[in-house]
Amino acid sequence: MSRQNRFVRGYAVSKADVDVVVVGAGFAGLYLLRELRANGFSSRVLEAGGDVGGTWYWNRYPGARCDISTTDYTYTWDPELHEQWTWSEKHATQPEILKYAQFVATKHDLYSSIDFDTKVTSAAWNESAQHWNVETSTGESISARHYVMATGCLSIPKDPDIPGTDRYRGPVYVTGRWPHEGVDLTGKRVAVIGTGSSSIQSIPHIAAQAAELVVFQRTPNFSMPAFNGPQPSDRVARLKADRKAYETEARLSGAGVPMELPTVSALGVSRDEAFAMLERSWQKGELLALGATFSDVGTNREANEVICDFMRSKIKEVVNDPGTAELLSPRGHSYGTKRPCMDTNYFQTFNLPHVRLVDLRKTPISTITETGIEFGDESKEFDVIVYATGFDAMTGAIVNVDITGKNGLTLKKKWEHGPLTYLGLTSVGFPNLYMITGPGSPSVLSNMMVSIEQHVEWIRDTLIDLREGGFDTIEPTPMAEEGWRVHCTDCADITLFQDTNSWYMGANVPGKPRVLFPYIGGVGRYRQTCDEVRARGFLGFELVGSGKKQRNDGIVRRVQPDVDMVLEMMGQLGLPPIESMSPAEARAFSEASSAMRPPGPEVGEMIDGTLPGAGGPLEYRLYRPATKGPHPVVVYFHGGGWVFGSHVSDDPLCRELCKNADVVIVSVNYRHAPEDRFPAAADDGYAALQWVVANAASLGGDPTRVVVAGWSAGGNVAAVTAQLARDNGGPALKGQLLLTPVTDGSRQHGSHHENADGYILTKSLMEWFWNHYADPSDRSHPKASPLLARDLSGLPPAMVVTAQFDPLRDEGDAYARALMGAGVPVEHLEARGHIHTSITMVDALPSGKPPRARMAAALRRFLH
Numbered sequence: 001m002s003r004q005n006r007f008v009r010g011y012a013v014s015k016a017d018v019d020v021v022v023v024g025a026g027f028a029g030l031y032l033l034r035e036l037r038a039n040g041f042s043s044r045v046l047e048a049g050g051d052v053g054g055t056w057y058w059n060r061y062p063g064a065r066c067d068i069s070t071t072d073y074t075y076t077w078d079p080e081l082h083e084q085w086t087w088s089e090k091h092a093t094q095p096e097i098l099k100y101a102q103f104v105a106t107k108h109d110l111y112s113s114i115d116f117d118t119k120v121t122s123a124a125w126n127e128s129a130q131h132w133n134v135e136t137s138t139g140e141s142i143s144a145r146h147y148v149m150a151t152g153c154l155s156i157p158k159d160p161d162i163p164g165t166d167r168y169r170g171p172v173y174v175t176g177r178w179p180h181e182g183v184d185l186t187g188k189r190v191a192v193i194g195t196g197s198s199s200i201q202s203i204p205h206i207a208a209q210a211a212e213l214v215v216f217q218r219t220p221n222f223s224m225p226a227f228n229g230p231q232p233s234d235r236v237a238r239l240k241a242d243r244k245a246y247e248t249e250a251r252l253s254g255a256g257v258p259m260e261l262p263t264v265s266a267l268g269v270s271r272d273e274a275f276a277m278l279e280r281s282w283q284k285g286e287l288l289a290l291g292a293t294f295s296d297v298g299t300n301r302e303a304n305e306v307i308c309d310f311m312r313s314k315i316k317e318v319v320n321d322p323g324t325a326e327l328l329s330p331r332g333h334s335y336g337t338k339r340p341c342m343d344t345n346y347f348q349t350f351n352l353p354h355v356r357l358v359d360l361r362k363t364p365i366s367t368i369t370e371t372g373i374e375f376g377d378e379s380k381e382f383d384v385i386v387y388a389t390g391f392d393a394m395t396g397a398i399v400n401v402d403i404t405g406k407n408g409l410t411l412k413k414k415w416e417h418g419p420l421t422y423l424g425l426t427s428v429g430f431p432n433l434y435m436i437t438g439p440g441s442p443s444v445l446s447n448m449m450v451s452i453e454q455h456v457e458w459i460r461d462t463l464i465d466l467r468e469g470g471f472d473t474i475e476p477t478p479m480a481e482e483g484w485r486v487h488c489t490d491c492a493d494i495t496l497f498q499d500t501n502s503w504y505m506g507a508n509v510p511g512k513p514r515v516l517f518p519y520i521g522g523v524g525r526y527r528q529t530c531d532e533v534r535a536r537g538f539l540g541f542e543l544v545g546s547g548k549k550q551r552n553d554g555i556v557r558r559v560q561p562d563v564d565m566v567l568e569m570m571g572q573l574g575l576p577p578i579e580s581m582s583p584a585e586a587r588a589f590s591e592a593s594s595a596m597r598p599p600g601p602e603v604g605e606m607i608d609g610t611l612p613g614a615g616g617p618l619e620y621r622l623y624r625p626a627t628k629g630p631h632p633v634v635v636y637f638h639g640g641g642w643v644f645g646s647h648v649s650d651d652p653l654c655r656e657l658c659k660n661a662d663v664v665i666v667s668v669n670y671r672h673a674p675e676d677r678f679p680a681a682a683d684d685g686y687a688a689l690q691w692v693v694a695n696a697a698s699l700g701g702d703p704t705r706v707v708v709a710g711w712s713a714g715g716n717v718a719a720v721t722a723q724l725a726r727d728n729g730g731p732a733l734k735g736q737l738l739l740t741p742v743t744d745g746s747r748q749h750g751s752h753h754e755n756a757d758g759y760i761l762t763k764s765l766m767e768w769f770w771n772h773y774a775d776p777s778d779r780s781h782p783k784a785s786p787l788l789a790r791d792l793s794g795l796p797p798a799m800v801v802t803a804q805f806d807p808l809r810d811e812g813d814a815y816a817r818a819l820m821g822a823g824v825p826v827e828h829l830e831a832r833g834h835i836h837t838s839i840t841m842v843d844a845l846p847s848g849k850p851p852r853a854r855m856a857a858a859l860r861r862f863l864h
């Protein structure tokens with residue numbers, strides 16, 4: 001069997017010219033070519049440019065540099081390179097990076113397999129032959145079993161979209177297509193349009209030559225000094241000490257550069273302390289350092305504002321004219337939601353007498369003319385116009401080539417409303433098509449070198465697996481692709497990205513769909529996911545070979561991303577299972593964990609007191625909103641399996657519900673097992689409700705508007721209390737809010753097995769709770785298992801919240817259904833990707849916010 005048709009196991013597929021066509025000879029294409037060769041795959045690399053280097057071939061504008069330190073922005077796959085190549089600076093210039101690419105290509109004899117000045121004009125999947133037909137600008141037609149787009153994320157400059165661009169008769173330069181021979185701007189009147197990264201790097205250089213420079217700014221950007229110089233000594237020392245360990249840390253990190261993980265909230269320290277910490281990060285001159293100072297700047301707007309304020313104070317320090325400083329100060333977006341920049345004397349350049357800043361928001365460009373630019377009521381002549389207006393990022397280069405998959409579907413059409421990929425690597429309907437750093441992968445939110453190497457290695461290993469398994473094609477399943485889209489959206493939803501008009505969101509290109517194009521879950525997590533997909537037999541893929549088919553349908557990430565992180569952290573702590581503890585130890589453990597939580601929002605007032613329970617006095621905590629009363633009242637029962645917890649143990653949740661639903665909450669410390677077993681908790685619940693209603697006026701509450709609520713075992717107490725109130729002639733309730741409640745101790749439900757382990761509340765812990773609380777013979781009593789009550793009609797309207805990965809899910813679902821069946825109005829919220837404990841983690845897990853908002857809305861509906 002020839003090398004070309006090694007996938008063809010003597011059946012109907014025809015022989016392809018090569019195993020793999022790769023588009024692009026940047027860092028991705030070069031490494032892939034090397035790996036394909038090393039593993040016996042025939043390949044061709046097609047490159048539109050005249051040399052290797054990709055981004056670094058095209059972006060030659062003055063001052064172009066990489067923002068990631070050369071300790072990290074460098075290949076790791078060839079250890080000899082570390083001896084043979086020495087980077088001269090911390091942040092390499094474009095010419096030096098280009099030389100590096102050329103050096104590697106020469107060293108590994110890669111030039112001979114690359115066709116330069118060759119554009120792919122179309123690529124179409126040939127279903128009967130099971131290969132790709134690739135047409136090129138040189139008139140060639142190549143068939144390939146596999147087709148890889150290694151085209152880069154920022155390759156297609158976007159149309160500047162300004163009236164009159166065609167009219168201008170002088171020289172026009174685009175930063176992303178700067179002439180190779182350079183441009184002499186000495187003595188020229190220059191206009192630069194755009195203030196993104198390219199502009200911020202080039203403006204000081206352009207200003208140094210130009211006689212006059214006018215910078216047209218639509219949106220100011222955050223930028224910090226690069227403090228260029230030698231490579232960072234701490235990183236160099238770590239690399240020298242243990243290069244492998246350093247590289248592994250980079251691969252498992254958030255953004256592909258080893259960083260210490262922040263643990264401090266920007267709101268948890270004083271302003272002065274926060275600024276002092278930011279100053280230390282600033283002095284490092286590393287792109288990722290500022291954002292990694294605090295734990296919550298990516299998810300909490302208020303925390304993010306601390307960095308924004310710090311950055312604005314820095315601008316004020318260096319820009320002499322206060323008006324210009326203010327114009328240069330970003331106000332409308334959170335730090336990091338537009339690409340933060342690094343510069344050398346960018347802001348200082350605006351102190352030069354021949355440099356002027358024009359605010360396009362106040363004085364928009366009406367048109368470019370034959371000789372200059374008209375803006376506001378001015379018309380100004382320029383010798384040169386520079387467009388630094390950015391790129392059609394992430395998808396531009398991919399859909400720019402006419403790619404047609406199965407049934408004539410083009411990728412452009414498929415992605416009309418946003419890119420759909422599985423892992424950012426593959427797409428349904430396009431067998432054997434791969435994208436390197438495609439949309440839905442960490443790509444531009446990471447150190448590209450780390451992401452490129454990971455993708456190349458995944459593709460290489462996949463091709464080897466296919467060959468060894470005798471498979472010709474690989475294609476993701478619709479379920480896997482949709483699951484990945486949902487996961488990417490879940491990740492994006494907990495960040496601040498979606499509120500900013502950035503190229504990350506496609507907002508810079510008119511008509512482009514508005515989604516977060518890169519994957520924000522981090523390179524480490526992403527790598528683990530890709531590895532897991534392969535390890536689980538290509539989960540989410542269909543593989544087809546001669547006479548055989550392997551379809552392993554499924555979704556690789558189903559838990560909410562922040563919940564997943566908590567589970568991973570808990571796993572790393574290796575804590576003993578609670579059910580191995582005594583009740584006293586479990587209580588101490590629960591209290592210690594509670595002490596580490598964020599406290600929840602401020603409320604008007606919190607008062608502790610006691611009320612008469614069924615067997616003696618019970619402690620309670622009252623939460624009162626800051627608004628004017630009397631307020632409706634929620635009698636709340638905490639979680640803790642009837643064994644631990646107290647009237648203060650669900651403090652953050654109670655505070656948030658108090659504030660957001662504008663209600664008084666009375667949280668009750670009902671008696672606990674094993675000291676006080678069934679039905680003590682239930683009887684206390686009902687006694688507490690009676691007392692609260694009788695004393696509502698003195699508590700500042702309205703006795704005619706009362707709801708019971710509870711979480712977990714507290715949800716059980718709340719549900720039982722509602723039944724007791726119905727059966728004993730009052731008090732009348734306006735509603736019941738049951739969060740992941742225990743409703744049936746008489747038998748096992750499917751979710752007890754499905755989610756038995758791995759999601760904090762386990763099947764065996766639940767059994768431990770029940771054993772402490774109630775004898776098996778008591779568990780069928782409706783006061784223990786409200787689901788088993790003979791009649792559920794006449795109960796107050798309910799909101800039942802169940803979590804997808806909770807052992808208790810199915811009993812909560814069953815209770816919601818049973819209530820509905822009995823004619824009770826029910827809102828049933830099935831919290832996707834959540835676990836038993838995640839929804840209550842106020843200010844710790846952003847993904848819990850939407851379900852809690854629904855809970856507060858339900859209380860308002862019941863009570864206001």
Ligand code: NA7
Nearest residue numbers: 160161194195196197198199218219339388389390391503
């Ligand atoms: P960017 O970051 O997309 O910056 C483009 C800039 O051009 C940005 O300030 C835009 O303002 C501005 N722009 C775009 N279109 C217009 C029009 N029509 N009128 C006025 N101003 C406009 O591209 P860069 O090349 O600087 O950087 C790209 C990436 O390369 C960079 O982030 C690194 O990853 C490397 P806007 O913000 O849209 O208001």
